[in-house]
Amino acid sequence: MMDPEKYASATVTSRRDPAPDLWIIRIRTEIELPYRPGQYVTIGLQSNGRVIERPYSICSSPLENEIELFIERVPEGELSDPLFALGVGGEVIVRRRTKGLFLRDAPLVEEPHLFVATVTGVAPFVSLLRTLAIRARSGEWTPVPVITIQGAARSAELGYADELVDLAQEFDWLTYVPTVSRPWEDPDWRGELGRVEDVVRKYADAAGMRPGYGGIFLCGHPGMISGARAIMRRAGFDNKAIREEQYWPD
Numbered sequence: 149m150m151d152p153e154k155y156a157s158a159t160v161t162s163r164r165d166p167a168p169d170l171w172i173i174r175i176r177t178e179i180e181l182p183y184r185p186g187q188y189v190t191i192g193l194q195s196n197g198r199v200i201e202r203p204y205s206i207c208s209s210p211l212e213n214e215i216e217l218f219i220e221r222v223p224e225g226e227l228s229d230p231l232f233a234l235g236v237g238g239e240v241i242v243r244r245r246t247k248g249l250f251l252r253d254a255p256l257v258e259e260p261h262l263f264v265a266t267v268t269g270v271a272p273f274v275s276l277l278r279t280l281a282i283r284a285r286s287g288e289w290t291p292v293p294v295i296t297i298q299g300a301a302r303s304a305e306l307g308y309a310d311e312l313v314d315l316a317q318e319f320d321w322l323t324y325v326p327t328v329s330r331p332w333e334d335p336d337w338r339g340e341l342g343r344v345e346d347v348v349r350k351y352a353d354a355a356g357m358r359p360g361y362g363g364i365f366l367c368g369h370p371g372m373i374s375g376a377r378a379i380m381r382r383a384g385f386d387n388k389a390i391r392e393e394q395y396w397p398d
């Protein structure tokens with residue numbers, strides 16, 4: 149049974165499916181659910197008298213009135229699979245507290261940021277970029293360079309490419325670099341090729357990042373995180389300069 153002290157309910161208010169097995173939902177919670185960019189919400193479904201729940205990074209800005217999530221369906225995944233069946237009007241349960249320390253230091257003052265994501269790992273960065281865009285428009289934030297690299301097998305899986313391309317056009321402090329690792333399945337693709345690990349060093353160098361100058365934030369696939377961390381460690385960055393949010397165990 150759902151413990152009302154721990155959980156509240158939420159309704160799916162919109163849904164968009166950028167690619168097979170990848171979808172973006174917005175949910176409206178019956179309670180106030182405060183969060184900072186970079187935090188996650190734990191959502192779940194009840195099944196046979198128990199709650200199945202998993203954490204999901206929040207894509208929306210705290211300045212919005214709904215919570216947006218970008219989710220990948222894992223084959224036979226205990227939660228993501230039944231969650232995928234839920235359309236607009238569907239109900240989920242949410243933990244009453246959001247959590248996470250991933251972007252607690254961001255934005256850094258006077259230092260470039262390198263955001264690196266695989267597919268849904270872009271979620272916390274979307275939340276922060278939406279927030280920074282609003283603050284930059286009203287002159288409340290003094291910009292520093294932000295390079296956001298997102299890798300996917302095919303371009304449709306990038307999910308937020310249109311929004312991030314538009315933001316990068318509006319703001320010269322933002323560079324968005326999508327990269328695709330299966331270009332043979334994506335013949336019209338004209339952007340970077342390969343995994344994020346293949347391009348991460350090039351863009352860090354181009355932004356003038358060097359040990360002691362610049363923060364690196366890695367989110368998503370455990371293999372990408374260990375690969376990108378090793379590359380940036382070899383470039384001289386220490387562990388303190390590298391923050392990580394790993395979505396599942398190695």
Ligand SMILES: Cc1cc2nc3c(=O)[nH]c(=O)nc-3n(C[C@H](O)[C@H](O)[C@H](O)COP(=O)(O)OP(=O)(O)OC[C@H]3O[C@@H](n4cnc5c(N)ncnc54)[C@H](O)[C@@H]3O)c2cc1C
Pocket residue numbers: 188202203204205206217218219220221222224225226227228229268269271393394395396397
């Ligand atoms: C802090 C945090 C934030 C997260 N944010 C997101 C998010 O924004 N979007 C999102 O889709 N997921 C996110 N996840 C992963 C999510 O919590 C679940 O692990 C995922 O949805 C799978 O749950 P499941 O019950 O369907 O699969 P399970 O039945 O729990 O797991 C099945 C197996 O799949 C592996 N697995 C888990 N996720 C993936 C994946 N994406 N691709 C391949 N294998 C996987 C697991 O290691 C496990 O062995 C986040 C995880 C953490 C820890």
